[in-house]
Amino acid sequence: MAHPLVPVPTPETQPYWDGVAAGELRLPRCRACATAYFPPTPVCPHCTSRDIEWFTASGDATLYSYVIHQRPSKLWNVDGPMSVALVALAEGPMVLSTVVGCEQTPEALVLDMPLRASFIPFESVSVLAFEPAPDRAGVAR
Protein backbone atom coordinates (compact mmCIF):
# COMPACT_ATOMS: atom_id res chain seq x y z
CA MET A 1 0.00 0.00 0.00
CA ALA A 2 1.24 3.47 -0.87
CA HIS A 3 2.43 5.75 1.91
CA PRO A 4 -0.44 7.95 3.18
CA LEU A 5 1.38 11.07 1.94
CA VAL A 6 1.36 9.90 -1.70
CA PRO A 7 -1.39 11.89 -3.42
CA VAL A 8 -4.48 9.94 -4.44
CA PRO A 9 -6.45 11.55 -7.32
CA THR A 10 -10.22 11.75 -7.42
CA PRO A 11 -12.26 11.89 -10.65
CA GLU A 12 -12.41 15.67 -10.22
CA THR A 13 -8.64 16.12 -9.90
CA GLN A 14 -7.54 13.46 -12.41
CA PRO A 15 -6.92 15.98 -15.25
CA TYR A 16 -4.44 17.82 -13.01
CA TRP A 17 -2.52 14.63 -12.25
CA ASP A 18 -2.64 13.55 -15.90
CA GLY A 19 -1.01 16.91 -16.66
CA VAL A 20 1.68 16.38 -14.05
CA ALA A 21 2.42 12.93 -15.50
CA ALA A 22 2.78 14.58 -18.92
CA GLY A 23 5.05 17.32 -17.51
CA GLU A 24 2.42 20.06 -17.77
CA LEU A 25 0.74 22.26 -15.17
CA ARG A 26 -2.95 22.04 -16.03
CA LEU A 27 -5.43 24.22 -14.15
CA PRO A 28 -9.18 24.62 -14.11
CA ARG A 29 -10.63 27.89 -15.33
CA CYS A 30 -14.21 29.04 -14.92
CA ARG A 31 -15.96 29.82 -18.19
CA ALA A 32 -18.52 31.98 -16.38
CA CYS A 33 -16.10 34.40 -14.67
CA ALA A 34 -12.85 33.59 -16.54
CA THR A 35 -10.97 33.00 -13.28
CA ALA A 36 -8.28 30.31 -13.05
CA TYR A 37 -8.16 28.66 -9.64
CA PHE A 38 -6.42 26.04 -7.52
CA PRO A 39 -6.81 23.42 -6.13
CA PRO A 40 -8.84 21.78 -8.88
CA THR A 41 -12.44 21.25 -7.85
CA PRO A 42 -15.64 20.95 -9.90
CA VAL A 43 -17.11 24.25 -8.69
CA CYS A 44 -15.61 27.69 -9.25
CA PRO A 45 -14.79 29.12 -5.79
CA HIS A 46 -15.28 32.65 -7.10
CA CYS A 47 -18.79 32.40 -8.59
CA THR A 48 -20.04 28.83 -7.88
CA SER A 49 -20.36 28.02 -11.56
CA ARG A 50 -19.88 24.41 -12.67
CA ASP A 51 -18.96 25.48 -16.20
CA ILE A 52 -15.26 24.65 -15.96
CA GLU A 53 -12.55 24.12 -18.58
CA TRP A 54 -8.98 22.89 -18.23
CA PHE A 55 -6.01 24.72 -19.74
CA THR A 56 -2.25 24.36 -19.65
CA ALA A 57 -0.76 27.11 -17.51
CA SER A 58 2.45 28.91 -18.44
CA GLY A 59 4.29 27.50 -15.44
CA ASP A 60 5.55 31.02 -14.71
CA ALA A 61 5.35 32.00 -11.06
CA THR A 62 6.97 33.99 -8.27
CA LEU A 63 8.01 33.07 -4.73
CA TYR A 64 5.45 34.45 -2.26
CA SER A 65 6.79 33.04 1.02
CA TYR A 66 8.42 29.92 2.41
CA VAL A 67 10.08 28.05 5.24
CA ILE A 68 13.20 25.92 5.00
CA HIS A 69 12.36 22.66 6.66
CA GLN A 70 15.41 21.08 8.28
CA ARG A 71 14.14 17.51 8.27
CA PRO A 72 11.96 16.84 5.22
CA SER A 73 10.23 13.51 4.86
CA LYS A 74 12.43 10.62 3.71
CA LEU A 75 10.01 10.21 0.82
CA TRP A 76 11.60 13.24 -0.88
CA ASN A 77 14.99 11.57 -1.05
CA VAL A 78 16.77 14.86 -0.43
CA ASP A 79 19.89 15.27 1.65
CA GLY A 80 19.47 18.17 4.05
CA PRO A 81 16.98 21.01 4.33
CA MET A 82 14.15 21.54 1.86
CA SER A 83 12.04 24.59 1.12
CA VAL A 84 8.28 24.48 1.51
CA ALA A 85 6.92 27.40 -0.46
CA LEU A 86 3.83 29.41 -1.23
CA VAL A 87 4.11 30.11 -4.94
CA ALA A 88 2.04 32.68 -6.83
CA LEU A 89 1.23 31.47 -10.33
CA ALA A 90 1.23 34.01 -13.19
CA GLU A 91 -2.40 33.07 -13.85
CA GLY A 92 -3.38 34.13 -10.30
CA PRO A 93 -3.77 31.16 -7.99
CA MET A 94 -1.43 30.41 -5.10
CA VAL A 95 -0.06 26.89 -4.70
CA LEU A 96 1.91 25.10 -2.02
CA SER A 97 5.09 23.55 -3.40
CA THR A 98 8.87 23.47 -3.06
CA VAL A 99 11.66 25.35 -4.83
CA VAL A 100 14.41 23.10 -6.19
CA GLY A 101 17.52 23.71 -8.26
CA CYS A 102 19.09 26.24 -5.91
CA GLU A 103 20.68 26.36 -2.48
CA GLN A 104 18.06 25.92 0.22
CA THR A 105 19.11 29.08 2.04
CA PRO A 106 17.50 32.46 2.78
CA GLU A 107 20.15 34.06 0.57
CA ALA A 108 19.21 31.95 -2.46
CA LEU A 109 15.48 31.97 -1.85
CA VAL A 110 14.57 35.58 -2.48
CA LEU A 111 10.95 36.66 -2.11
CA ASP A 112 9.26 37.48 -5.42
CA MET A 113 12.02 35.76 -7.40
CA PRO A 114 10.80 34.41 -10.75
CA LEU A 115 10.17 30.68 -10.86
CA ARG A 116 9.03 28.13 -13.39
CA ALA A 117 7.16 24.89 -12.84
CA SER A 118 9.05 21.61 -12.88
CA PHE A 119 8.09 18.13 -11.83
CA ILE A 120 10.00 15.94 -9.43
CA PRO A 121 9.56 12.40 -8.14
CA PHE A 122 7.81 11.82 -4.84
CA GLU A 123 7.87 8.14 -4.03
CA SER A 124 5.83 6.44 -6.76
CA VAL A 125 4.49 9.58 -8.49
CA SER A 126 5.58 12.96 -9.89
CA VAL A 127 4.57 16.17 -8.13
CA LEU A 128 4.71 19.89 -8.82
CA ALA A 129 7.87 21.78 -7.88
CA PHE A 130 9.43 25.04 -9.03
CA GLU A 131 12.92 26.12 -10.02
CA PRO A 132 14.49 29.55 -10.35
CA ALA A 133 13.89 31.28 -13.70
CA PRO A 134 16.59 33.98 -13.72
CA ASP A 135 15.90 34.71 -17.40
CA ARG A 136 12.59 36.21 -16.26
CA ALA A 137 14.20 38.48 -13.66
CA GLY A 138 12.82 41.98 -13.83
CA VAL A 139 9.45 40.79 -15.12
CA ALA A 140 6.81 42.43 -12.99
CA ARG A 141 4.50 40.20 -10.99
Added chain:
Amino acid sequence: MMRPGDIAIVGAAESPEIGTVPNVSSTGLALDGAVNALEDAGLTAKDIDGITTGYFPVADISRQLGIFPKWCDNTVVGGCSWMFQLRNAAAAISAGYCSTVLITYGESGRSTRHLTNTGDFGAKGGLGQQFDLLYGAGRPAAMFCLPVVRYMRDFGLTEEQLASVPVAQRKWAARNPRASRREPLTVDDVLASPMIAWPMRRDMCCLVSDAGGAIVVTSADRAKDFPKPPVYLLGSGGGLEAGLASPAGGRDPLWPEFIRTSGRAAFEAAGITHADVDHLMIYDAFAHNPIFGLEGLGFVGRGEAGAFIAEGNTEPGGSLPMNTSGGGMSYAHTGAYGMLCMLESIRQVRGEAAAQVDGVDIAVAHGWGGFWSACSTLVFGKDRP
Protein backbone atom coordinates in the same frame (compact mmCIF):
# COMPACT_ATOMS: atom_id res chain seq x y z
CA MET B 1 -31.56 36.46 20.75
CA MET B 2 -28.79 35.59 23.18
CA ARG B 3 -27.63 38.50 25.34
CA PRO B 4 -24.17 38.96 26.86
CA GLY B 5 -23.92 36.85 29.99
CA ASP B 6 -26.95 34.64 29.34
CA ILE B 7 -24.66 31.61 29.45
CA ALA B 8 -22.18 30.76 32.20
CA ILE B 9 -19.31 28.35 32.72
CA VAL B 10 -19.94 26.66 36.06
CA GLY B 11 -17.37 23.88 35.93
CA ALA B 12 -13.83 23.90 34.51
CA ALA B 13 -10.88 21.59 35.03
CA GLU B 14 -7.92 19.83 33.46
CA SER B 15 -6.81 16.24 33.83
CA PRO B 16 -4.96 15.68 37.13
CA GLU B 17 -1.63 15.54 35.34
CA ILE B 18 -0.56 17.26 32.13
CA GLY B 19 2.70 17.38 30.21
CA THR B 20 4.03 13.84 30.02
CA VAL B 21 1.33 11.39 31.04
CA PRO B 22 2.32 7.93 29.85
CA ASN B 23 -0.20 5.12 30.07
CA VAL B 24 -3.27 7.31 29.53
CA SER B 25 -4.81 7.48 26.07
CA SER B 26 -6.45 10.53 24.53
CA THR B 27 -9.91 9.29 25.50
CA GLY B 28 -8.62 8.52 28.99
CA LEU B 29 -7.42 12.12 29.32
CA ALA B 30 -10.80 13.37 28.10
CA LEU B 31 -12.59 11.27 30.71
CA ASP B 32 -10.24 12.54 33.44
CA GLY B 33 -10.94 16.12 32.43
CA ALA B 34 -14.68 15.46 32.30
CA VAL B 35 -14.88 13.90 35.76
CA ASN B 36 -12.79 16.70 37.23
CA ALA B 37 -15.01 19.35 35.63
CA LEU B 38 -18.17 17.63 36.91
CA GLU B 39 -16.67 17.56 40.42
CA ASP B 40 -15.68 21.21 40.06
CA ALA B 41 -19.32 22.02 39.24
CA GLY B 42 -20.69 19.75 41.98
CA LEU B 43 -22.63 17.77 39.36
CA THR B 44 -22.94 14.15 38.32
CA ALA B 45 -23.33 12.62 34.88
CA LYS B 46 -27.11 12.51 35.45
CA ASP B 47 -27.21 16.32 35.44
CA ILE B 48 -25.75 16.57 31.94
CA ASP B 49 -28.14 16.62 28.98
CA GLY B 50 -25.79 17.91 26.30
CA ILE B 51 -22.23 16.87 25.40
CA THR B 52 -19.53 17.79 22.91
CA THR B 53 -16.09 16.51 21.98
CA GLY B 54 -13.77 16.30 18.98
CA TYR B 55 -11.15 13.97 17.48
CA PHE B 56 -13.20 10.98 18.53
CA PRO B 57 -16.89 10.14 18.19
CA VAL B 58 -18.98 12.02 20.74
CA ALA B 59 -21.03 8.89 21.46
CA ASP B 60 -17.85 7.07 22.59
CA ILE B 61 -17.28 9.69 25.28
CA SER B 62 -20.91 10.04 26.42
CA ARG B 63 -21.28 6.27 26.73
CA GLN B 64 -18.10 5.94 28.81
CA LEU B 65 -19.35 8.67 31.17
CA GLY B 66 -22.84 7.21 31.43
CA ILE B 67 -24.33 10.33 29.87
CA PHE B 68 -27.33 9.96 27.56
CA PRO B 69 -27.68 13.46 26.10
CA LYS B 70 -30.49 14.95 24.08
CA TRP B 71 -28.08 17.33 22.33
CA CYS B 72 -24.52 16.78 21.09
CA ASP B 73 -21.90 18.41 18.91
CA ASN B 74 -18.85 16.83 17.30
CA THR B 75 -17.52 19.89 15.44
CA VAL B 76 -13.91 19.42 14.33
CA VAL B 77 -12.18 22.41 12.74
CA GLY B 78 -8.75 21.76 14.26
CA GLY B 79 -7.28 23.03 17.51
CA CYS B 80 -9.99 25.58 18.31
CA SER B 81 -12.84 23.05 17.85
CA TRP B 82 -13.71 23.14 21.56
CA MET B 83 -14.05 26.92 21.43
CA PHE B 84 -16.52 26.53 18.54
CA GLN B 85 -18.28 23.85 20.60
CA LEU B 86 -18.70 26.28 23.51
CA ARG B 87 -20.30 28.77 21.13
CA ASN B 88 -22.58 26.06 19.75
CA ALA B 89 -23.46 24.88 23.27
CA ALA B 90 -24.42 28.44 24.24
CA ALA B 91 -26.75 28.61 21.24
CA ALA B 92 -28.25 25.20 22.03
CA ILE B 93 -28.94 26.15 25.65
CA SER B 94 -30.46 29.47 24.55
CA ALA B 95 -32.66 27.60 22.08
CA GLY B 96 -33.86 25.25 24.81
CA TYR B 97 -32.40 22.11 23.23
CA CYS B 98 -30.66 21.21 26.49
CA SER B 99 -29.80 22.84 29.80
CA THR B 100 -26.34 21.70 30.91
CA VAL B 101 -23.54 20.87 28.48
CA LEU B 102 -20.24 19.09 29.15
CA ILE B 103 -17.49 20.04 26.67
CA THR B 104 -14.76 17.40 26.79
CA TYR B 105 -11.26 17.23 25.40
CA GLY B 106 -8.28 14.90 25.68
CA GLU B 107 -5.18 14.40 23.61
CA SER B 108 -2.17 12.26 24.25
CA GLY B 109 -0.08 14.28 21.81
CA ARG B 110 3.16 13.09 23.33
CA SER B 111 2.82 9.60 24.75
CA THR B 112 0.15 7.47 23.10
CA ARG B 113 -1.07 9.52 20.16
CA HIS B 114 -1.32 6.41 17.96
CA LEU B 115 -4.02 4.86 20.14
CA THR B 116 -7.36 6.66 20.09
CA ASN B 117 -6.80 9.83 18.06
CA THR B 118 -8.09 10.13 14.54
CA GLY B 119 -5.35 10.05 11.89
CA ASP B 120 -2.79 12.78 11.34
CA PHE B 121 -3.00 12.61 7.54
CA GLY B 122 -5.96 13.80 5.55
CA ALA B 123 -8.38 11.32 4.05
CA LYS B 124 -7.09 9.76 0.84
CA GLY B 125 -8.17 11.91 -2.09
CA GLY B 126 -8.95 14.90 0.13
CA LEU B 127 -7.58 18.18 -1.17
CA GLY B 128 -5.15 18.50 1.73
CA GLN B 129 -3.84 14.98 1.13
CA GLN B 130 -3.38 15.61 -2.60
CA PHE B 131 -1.94 19.10 -2.63
CA ASP B 132 -0.64 20.14 0.81
CA LEU B 133 0.50 17.45 3.17
CA LEU B 134 3.19 15.94 0.97
CA TYR B 135 5.22 19.18 0.97
CA GLY B 136 5.10 19.71 4.70
CA ALA B 137 4.81 16.01 5.39
CA GLY B 138 2.13 16.85 7.93
CA ARG B 139 4.59 18.77 10.07
CA PRO B 140 3.01 21.89 11.50
CA ALA B 141 6.19 24.01 11.49
CA ALA B 142 6.43 23.53 7.74
CA MET B 143 2.82 24.58 7.14
CA PHE B 144 1.63 27.05 9.79
CA CYS B 145 4.75 29.24 9.54
CA LEU B 146 4.71 29.78 5.77
CA PRO B 147 3.68 33.47 5.86
CA VAL B 148 6.31 34.49 8.44
CA VAL B 149 9.19 35.28 6.08
CA ARG B 150 7.09 37.59 3.95
CA TYR B 151 5.59 39.24 7.03
CA MET B 152 9.15 39.87 8.31
CA ARG B 153 10.11 41.56 5.06
CA ASP B 154 6.95 43.63 4.69
CA PHE B 155 6.68 44.81 8.29
CA GLY B 156 10.29 44.72 9.49
CA LEU B 157 9.67 42.05 12.13
CA THR B 158 13.09 40.92 13.35
CA GLU B 159 14.20 37.47 14.48
CA GLU B 160 14.85 39.05 17.90
CA GLN B 161 11.24 40.28 18.12
CA LEU B 162 9.96 36.88 17.07
CA ALA B 163 12.16 35.33 19.78
CA SER B 164 10.74 37.75 22.36
CA VAL B 165 7.32 36.05 22.11
CA PRO B 166 8.36 32.82 23.90
CA VAL B 167 10.59 34.87 26.23
CA ALA B 168 7.62 36.96 27.43
CA GLN B 169 5.49 33.86 27.95
CA ARG B 170 8.24 32.06 29.86
CA LYS B 171 8.09 34.81 32.47
CA TRP B 172 4.48 33.78 33.12
CA ALA B 173 5.35 30.08 33.06
CA ALA B 174 7.98 30.63 35.74
CA ARG B 175 5.06 31.39 38.11
CA ASN B 176 3.08 28.31 37.11
CA PRO B 177 4.02 24.95 38.69
CA ARG B 178 2.02 23.06 36.07
CA ALA B 179 3.98 24.58 33.17
CA SER B 180 6.31 22.10 31.49
CA ARG B 181 9.10 24.65 30.91
CA ARG B 182 9.75 27.18 33.67
CA GLU B 183 13.49 27.84 33.52
CA PRO B 184 14.48 31.41 32.52
CA LEU B 185 14.70 32.05 28.78
CA THR B 186 16.40 34.88 26.91
CA VAL B 187 16.20 36.09 23.32
CA ASP B 188 19.75 34.80 22.83
CA ASP B 189 18.69 31.37 24.12
CA VAL B 190 15.83 31.24 21.63
CA LEU B 191 18.07 32.32 18.76
CA ALA B 192 20.61 29.64 19.75
CA SER B 193 18.01 26.86 19.81
CA PRO B 194 18.02 24.44 16.86
CA MET B 195 16.48 25.51 13.56
CA ILE B 196 13.26 23.62 12.80
CA ALA B 197 11.95 25.37 9.70
CA TRP B 198 13.69 28.65 8.90
CA PRO B 199 13.03 31.21 10.36
CA MET B 200 11.39 29.18 13.16
CA ARG B 201 13.67 27.77 15.86
CA ARG B 202 12.74 25.13 18.40
CA ASP B 203 11.93 27.59 21.18
CA MET B 204 9.56 29.44 18.81
CA CYS B 205 7.56 26.22 18.44
CA CYS B 206 5.05 24.74 20.84
CA LEU B 207 5.65 21.83 23.16
CA VAL B 208 4.29 18.37 22.45
CA SER B 209 2.26 17.35 25.49
CA ASP B 210 -0.48 15.17 26.94
CA ALA B 211 -3.51 16.80 28.55
CA GLY B 212 -7.24 16.61 29.02
CA GLY B 213 -9.77 19.21 30.07
CA ALA B 214 -13.45 19.97 30.18
CA ILE B 215 -15.96 22.68 31.01
CA VAL B 216 -19.58 22.63 32.12
CA VAL B 217 -21.90 25.26 30.65
CA THR B 218 -25.44 26.22 31.62
CA SER B 219 -27.94 29.05 31.66
CA ALA B 220 -26.83 32.06 33.71
CA ASP B 221 -30.14 32.01 35.61
CA ARG B 222 -28.89 28.87 37.41
CA ALA B 223 -25.27 29.94 37.61
CA LYS B 224 -25.25 31.03 41.25
CA ASP B 225 -26.25 27.51 42.39
CA PHE B 226 -22.77 26.07 41.88
CA PRO B 227 -19.75 25.88 44.19
CA LYS B 228 -17.45 28.06 42.06
CA PRO B 229 -18.14 31.65 40.95
CA PRO B 230 -19.67 31.62 37.46
CA VAL B 231 -17.75 32.88 34.46
CA TYR B 232 -20.12 34.50 31.99
CA LEU B 233 -19.83 34.16 28.23
CA LEU B 234 -20.25 37.75 27.05
CA GLY B 235 -19.69 37.22 23.35
CA SER B 236 -18.24 34.88 20.76
CA GLY B 237 -17.15 34.82 17.17
CA GLY B 238 -15.75 32.40 14.65
CA GLY B 239 -14.74 32.07 11.05
CA LEU B 240 -13.27 29.80 8.40
CA GLU B 241 -10.63 30.84 5.93
CA ALA B 242 -8.37 28.57 3.90
CA GLY B 243 -10.32 25.36 4.27
CA LEU B 244 -7.17 23.49 3.33
CA ALA B 245 -4.21 22.49 5.40
CA SER B 246 -2.12 25.26 3.88
CA PRO B 247 -2.54 29.01 3.66
CA ALA B 248 -2.68 28.59 -0.14
CA GLY B 249 -6.46 28.43 0.01
CA GLY B 250 -6.79 31.66 1.98
CA ARG B 251 -7.43 35.07 0.57
CA ASP B 252 -4.48 37.02 2.01
CA PRO B 253 -2.03 34.89 4.02
CA LEU B 254 -0.50 37.99 5.65
CA TRP B 255 -3.82 39.56 6.67
CA PRO B 256 -6.40 36.80 7.03
CA GLU B 257 -9.89 38.28 7.01
CA PHE B 258 -11.35 35.60 9.28
CA ILE B 259 -9.46 36.91 12.34
CA ARG B 260 -11.19 40.28 11.99
CA THR B 261 -14.55 38.66 11.27
CA SER B 262 -14.30 36.50 14.39
CA GLY B 263 -12.98 39.24 16.65
CA ARG B 264 -15.54 41.83 15.56
CA ALA B 265 -18.42 39.41 16.15
CA ALA B 266 -17.19 38.58 19.65
CA PHE B 267 -16.48 42.18 20.69
CA GLU B 268 -19.76 43.48 19.26
CA ALA B 269 -21.79 40.72 20.93
CA ALA B 270 -20.11 41.47 24.25
CA GLY B 271 -20.43 45.22 23.80
CA ILE B 272 -16.80 45.78 24.74
CA THR B 273 -13.85 47.69 23.34
CA HIS B 274 -10.18 46.72 23.44
CA ALA B 275 -9.63 49.00 26.45
CA ASP B 276 -12.06 46.83 28.46
CA VAL B 277 -9.91 43.69 28.08
CA ASP B 278 -7.94 42.84 31.23
CA HIS B 279 -6.47 39.54 30.07
CA LEU B 280 -5.81 37.89 26.71
CA MET B 281 -5.07 34.39 25.47
CA ILE B 282 -3.96 33.94 21.85
CA TYR B 283 -3.35 30.33 20.82
CA ASP B 284 0.41 30.04 20.30
CA ALA B 285 1.34 26.96 18.33
CA PHE B 286 4.18 29.09 16.98
CA ALA B 287 5.68 32.44 17.95
CA HIS B 288 4.05 34.33 15.09
CA ASN B 289 0.50 33.32 16.09
CA PRO B 290 0.15 35.91 18.87
CA ILE B 291 1.54 38.56 16.49
CA PHE B 292 -1.09 37.82 13.85
CA GLY B 293 -3.76 37.59 16.54
CA LEU B 294 -2.92 40.91 18.25
CA GLU B 295 -3.07 42.71 14.91
CA GLY B 296 -6.06 40.89 13.44
CA LEU B 297 -8.10 41.39 16.61
CA GLY B 298 -7.16 45.07 16.57
CA PHE B 299 -5.23 45.35 19.84
CA VAL B 300 -2.38 46.97 17.87
CA GLY B 301 -1.97 48.25 14.32
CA ARG B 302 -0.62 46.24 11.40
CA GLY B 303 3.06 45.51 11.79
CA GLU B 304 3.17 46.69 15.41
CA ALA B 305 2.74 43.47 17.38
CA GLY B 306 6.36 42.31 17.32
CA ALA B 307 7.60 45.51 18.94
CA PHE B 308 4.60 45.52 21.31
CA ILE B 309 5.59 42.13 22.69
CA ALA B 310 9.36 42.81 22.64
CA GLU B 311 8.78 45.99 24.69
CA GLY B 312 7.21 43.92 27.48
CA ASN B 313 3.56 44.90 27.16
CA THR B 314 2.32 41.31 27.45
CA GLU B 315 4.66 40.23 30.27
CA PRO B 316 3.95 40.26 34.01
CA GLY B 317 3.40 43.92 34.90
CA GLY B 318 2.62 44.85 31.28
CA SER B 319 -0.48 46.65 30.04
CA LEU B 320 -1.99 43.59 28.33
CA PRO B 321 -1.20 40.31 30.14
CA MET B 322 -1.19 37.57 27.48
CA ASN B 323 -0.78 33.79 27.53
CA THR B 324 -0.35 33.81 31.29
CA SER B 325 -0.24 30.04 31.72
CA GLY B 326 2.97 30.10 29.68
CA GLY B 327 1.01 29.18 26.57
CA GLY B 328 1.60 26.41 24.08
CA MET B 329 5.31 27.19 24.02
CA SER B 330 5.90 26.84 27.80
CA TYR B 331 2.80 25.45 29.53
CA ALA B 332 1.52 22.56 27.41
CA HIS B 333 0.50 22.00 23.80
CA THR B 334 -1.07 18.72 22.93
CA GLY B 335 -1.85 19.22 19.24
CA ALA B 336 -5.21 20.89 19.73
CA TYR B 337 -4.64 23.60 22.33
CA GLY B 338 -8.03 25.37 22.26
CA MET B 339 -9.40 23.84 25.46
CA LEU B 340 -6.22 24.65 27.43
CA CYS B 341 -6.28 28.18 25.98
CA MET B 342 -9.82 28.95 27.23
CA LEU B 343 -9.35 27.14 30.55
CA GLU B 344 -6.65 29.68 31.45
CA SER B 345 -9.04 32.53 30.63
CA ILE B 346 -11.64 30.93 32.91
CA ARG B 347 -9.14 30.47 35.76
CA GLN B 348 -8.09 34.12 35.45
CA VAL B 349 -11.68 35.38 35.62
CA ARG B 350 -12.34 33.12 38.61
CA GLY B 351 -9.21 34.46 40.26
CA GLU B 352 -7.66 31.01 40.69
CA ALA B 353 -4.83 31.03 38.11
CA ALA B 354 -1.28 30.13 39.16
CA ALA B 355 0.05 33.36 37.64
CA GLN B 356 -3.02 35.36 38.61
CA VAL B 357 -3.45 38.83 37.13
CA ASP B 358 -5.07 41.39 39.44
CA GLY B 359 -8.62 42.47 38.66
CA VAL B 360 -9.53 40.36 35.62
CA ASP B 361 -13.13 41.34 34.91
CA ILE B 362 -13.02 40.69 31.17
CA ALA B 363 -10.85 38.10 29.42
CA VAL B 364 -10.57 37.29 25.71
CA ALA B 365 -9.44 33.94 24.28
CA HIS B 366 -8.64 33.51 20.59
CA GLY B 367 -7.82 30.16 18.99
CA TRP B 368 -6.82 28.71 15.62
CA GLY B 369 -7.64 25.45 13.88
CA GLY B 370 -6.22 23.57 10.91
CA PHE B 371 -3.34 26.06 10.62
CA TRP B 372 -5.15 29.08 9.11
CA SER B 373 -8.40 27.21 8.37
CA ALA B 374 -10.51 28.26 11.34
CA CYS B 375 -10.47 30.64 14.26
CA SER B 376 -12.65 31.41 17.25
CA THR B 377 -12.85 34.35 19.66
CA LEU B 378 -14.50 34.19 23.09
CA VAL B 379 -15.15 36.97 25.60
CA PHE B 380 -15.53 35.96 29.24
CA GLY B 381 -16.70 38.15 32.09
CA LYS B 382 -16.79 38.09 35.88
CA ASP B 383 -20.11 39.90 36.07
CA ARG B 384 -23.37 39.48 34.19
CA PRO B 385 -24.07 42.77 32.38
